[in-house]
Amino acid sequence: MRLENDIFTLFPKFNEIFFENNLDCLVKWGRKYNKPRKRCIRLGSFNVRTNTITINPDLQNDKIPGYLVRYVLFHEMVHAWFHKTNHKDKLYHSKNFKSVEQSFPEYRKASRWLKKNKKFLLSNKD
Numbered sequence: 001m002r003l004e005n006d007i008f009t010l011f012p013k014f015n016e017i018f019f020e021n022n023l024d025c026l027v028k029w030g031r032k033y034n035k036p037r038k039r040c041i042r043l044g045s046f047n048v049r050t051n052t053i054t055i056n057p058d059l060q061n062d063k064i065p066g067y068l069v070r071y072v073l074f075h076e077m078v079h080a081w082f083h084k085t086n087h088k089d090k091l092y093h094s095k096n097f098k099s100v101e102q103s104f105p106e107y108r109k110a111s112r113w114l115k116k117n118k119k120f121l122l123s124n125k126d
């Protein structure tokens with residue numbers, strides 16, 4: 001695991017830079033499952049009940065660029081932030097949500113990568 005992908009280091013950094021240290025959720029890697037084939041992939045999630053961000057362990061792969069992991073973490077942090085501050089938008093990708101998301105410096109790079117590499121993510125078993 002490269003340091004630049006380390007969500008445990010990134011989380012407090014992002015919390016400070018983007019959220020004025022207002023987020024108090026937990027962050028963890030999800031468990032790896034051995035499913036033969038995936039139809040869709042969930043890169044990350046935010047669980048309101050446990051106040052926990054979970055990042056897909058398939059992103060712990062040297063072929064995944066660091067900015068993708070950072071983007072996924074940031075995306076979930078925006079969910080946590082909306083949950084904390086704005087109930088109307090909390091679980092949707094609303095206009096508001098998207099404009100915050102797009103303020104992430106590596107947003108464009110990450111969404112371009114995602115468009116190109118969907119197949120790679122789906123077949124990635126490692």
Ligand SMILES: [Zn+2]
Nearest residue numbers: 075076079093
């Ligand atoms: Zn989302």
